[in-house]
Amino acid sequence: MKVSVIIPVYNTVEYLEDCLESVINQTYKDLEIIVVNDASTDNSGLVIDELMKADNRIKKYDLTERKGVGSARNKGIEVATGDYLYFVDSDDVIHENAIKHLVDHIGDDRIMSGSVSTIKSLDQMEEFEENEVPEIKVRKTSKVYTSRTVQKGLFSRKAVIDHNIKFLENVTTYSDYSFVYAFFANEPYTQYTRDSRYFRRKRVDLINNPNILEEADYYQRSIDYLNMYLSVEPEYSETPNVKYIIDTDLMNFYRKTFLLFMRDPEEYEEVFDLLNQVFNKLSSKVYRKQNPFVKREIRAIQKGDAEKFKNLIRLHHILSDVKRGATSRTNLRKLIYNRVFLKQSVKRDHVVFESFMGKGYSCNPKSIYEYMLENRPNYKFIWINNGKQLDIPGNPKQVKRYSLGYYYYMARAKYWVFNTRLPKHVKKRDETVYLQTWHGTPLKRLGVDIEAVQMPGTDTGRYKKNFTFESSRWDYLISPNQYSSDIFRRAFNFDNKMLEYGYPRNDILHQANQGDIDRIKKKAGIPVDKKVILYAPTWRDNQFIEKGKYSFELPLDLDRMREELSDEYVLVLRLHYLVASQLELTGYEDFAYDLSTYDDIAELYLISDILVTDYSSVFFDYANLNRPILFYTYDLDDYKGKIRGLYFDIETEVPSPLLMTSDELINAIKNIDELNENYKEKYKEFYNRFCSWENGKAAENVVKTVFGEEA
Known part of the structure; x- marks a missing residue:
């Protein structure tokens, strides 16, 4: 018995080869593979042509204008010569025995069904366990095809022709319904087996490569x-x-x-x-x-x-x-937000600030607030915290994130100033001005540029779609340099106003003096007479065990560092909050200081004589000080290949050698003056590329643009 496999194709070049190979490699070989190219505008046609050379069972039919999946499938039915029809979407794949199990057991029936699983990657196919002897059951056809799609089923071509069964062509979605309803009428019961597995692939990039059927509004x-x-x-x-x-x-x-x-x-x-x-x-x-x-x-x-x-x-x-x-209380607050607070008028003098989801008083929002506190005291300021009162000058109103007060001020404030994304359920009114300050120059890939998000419990496709929804709400986005502007436009799909003034949080790096440095050292408990090495590594996306649990091991030889450097230096550690709690410094109290929870990293830059980092964007900001930066990249190959990927070549573009061991790092610190001289010109080029917009007036320029010139 010949089976005609019908595959409509429209702009699925990223998935098409996997799809066709899964059909070509079926253990059941008597196939006619009908590929209907629905006027694709990408290179899908070329992929089909190449595979046709290797397998003469493939037949391609090109539509001169796009008709939709219903028309493409109907074209496939029209030209099919097989005894049975099997439909595959061009971004999906099927198990190697999917068709064999159906053909072996359909007997005299006119319809038989397998099962469908949704996968995010082809690796998940290997988790499918197939019974040696397929388990066959009989159920009502309408109970088997609950999603009302033809995926997974083997259908008699004679029955389709005899009953003139076709797919709808006047709709973009739901074209399958006419086909399956016809079989409900003519075949009230069907055999099915879970061992014939159709794998529906979940698309990773819903922005640049959307599933037209699933993503229709x-x-x-x-x-x-x-x-x-x-x-x-x-x-x-x-x-x-x-x-x-x-x-x-x-x-x-x-x-x-x-x-x-x-x-x-x-x-x-x-x-x-x-x-x-x-x-x-x-x-x-x-x-x-x-x-x-x-x-x-x-x-x-x-x-x-x-x-x-x-x-x-x-x-x-x-x-x-x-x-x-x-x-729940949470749902009640959301109800009040939507039904009560959003109905009230906007308060034009209210400004809501939040830094890192309420975890602290820091970063660009802090700098903008302090400028406004001094120069725009007529505004009402609200700061969001995560339940712990923040130490903020000026005594602003503080509200806990997701409290009733939070929703009240989010609904009524004219201005929002945030450095990370907002929850999707918090609606932005047309009258609200949303200033997104962001929080770094991008080194690791961001937003829709990320190929696969590795945080536990995060779906990559949905992450990208949500990210783009969020960026569409931003009225203003601050950029520290042209390099960042170019990436932000693309990675965030951002098309509103970019504020190209540098980062307000870096103003302090151009304004502070030695007295400020001594004051900060005392505040942090650091000896005033010692030089400071700041170790600020990046957060690694793969440092998790399971959702809510993260792994970390300090990659520094603290014993040797203390032995070689402690006469002149102390070490300040600034780690990501998710792993900082696992840091153990007992016995090193006179040399190593954990300041991971210190609110403002800019103040740590100021007191540091050397920055040690890896793939964190901190070095872009630190370069404003024209002080030495050392790159401790002990896991560079793994990081580039397995985690998020980098925007530029860190091996050639940073103003310092890449150090792979603690010994190399210690030696570089001991010979820092010589290293500085060797990299002087490269540092100058780096500074001009990434720091030339910074002049200590970013906060002032941002406020004048967003809030208007002073009256």
Whole structure:
């Protein structure tokens, strides 16, 4: 028995070769591989051509203009010659025995099903355990195809032709429904086996390479769904069992997608005529099963009373929000934020500041605040903390993150000044001005430039999509240099105003004097008469054991460092907060100081005579001081290859040698003057590239741009 595998293709060059090879390498060999190129604009066609040379079972059909997945699959059916049809999306893959298990057990049936698993990478396919003897079960076809898609199934081509079964071509999404509903009508029961596995790949980059079906907005989904219903319902209006399934699906879509996501009354008006047509076809059997609130909404739709429907929907959402708010304090605060605080007027003199999600009083927000405190005292300042009161001059209002006060001021303040991303659920009003200061010059890849996010519990595709949503809310973004501006535009998909003044947090590096340095040393408990080595390594994305647990081992030989350097130097350690708690310095108290929780790293720069770092962006800021920087990159190969990747070649572009051992680091510190002389010109080039915008007036320039010139 020949199987025609139909693969519609549109701009999936990143995944296509894996897809086709998974079909080519099937243990069942009697295949006809039909690839329908739906007018792709990338190099998908070239990939198909290359694989055709190696396997004459592949047949390519090029559409001259894009028609959509429904049309592409119908074209595949039209040219197919196999006994059975099997559909694969071009960004997915199938297990090597997927088709064999179906062919071996379909017998005289006209449909048989396998199973679907979602994977993020091909490595996850190896986790699939296949039974030596496939387990075959029989269930209602509608219960097997709960997602109403054709993925995983083997379908008789004769049955498709005899019943004129086709995919819908007038919708972008939901084109499969017409096909599976037809089989529900003609094949009420089907065999299925979990051992025939179809792997649906979850796309990593939803920004530059979106899944058009999954990423369609909810308005378009609603239009498509209603048009799909109007296309298929007439065929089954006299087939009670299928009509019941179609109408039940409609009500599920109405409750789970339409009501939950289309909260703007203006959008209802655009689809209300379609709703009216659809719900006047709803069966009384399905109508009777709805709750009284939904029945009232349906009656308003059927009567064409758009105004009443709008009011009922508004009430529906209010009641849903209240019900959700009653489940927890967090949900109650969100309810009050959305239903009460966002309805109140904006306070034009209120400014909310947050640094690193409320963990401290530091970074660019601190510098902007202190400039405003002195030069714009007429503003009302609010600082967000994480539950611990911060030591902040000027006695601003402080609120705990996610408290009721937090939501109140986030809703009502005219200005937000943040250096990290906001929670997605905190809505930004049109009147609100969002100043995103960010917190470093990018060395490691950021935002949509990251190939794979390795933080536990984080989905890469969703991370990128959320990041882009967040950056779309920024009215202003501060940049420290042209290099950063170029990366920020791309990595954040940022197209609003870039403030190219340098970082406000670096103003202190151009303004401080020796008295400031001595004061900070005393405050930090550092001997005033000793030079300071600051060790500030980056956070490594792979330093986790599981979600909430992280691993760390200090890669310095503290005994040798103390022996060789302690007469002249002390060592200050500034580690990432997730691993700093594991630092053990017992016995080294007179030499090594853990200042990982010290709020303002700029003050640590000021007191340091040498910076030791690796792949952290701290060295870009520290270079403003024109003091020595040493790069301790003991895991460079692993970092470049396995973690986040770097934007530039650290082996050639930094103004210092790369040191791989503690011995090399100690030797470099002991000979620091000679090293400085050898790298003098390279340091100058580096400074001009990354620090030339800094002049001690960044905070002033930012405030004048965002808040206007002083009255």
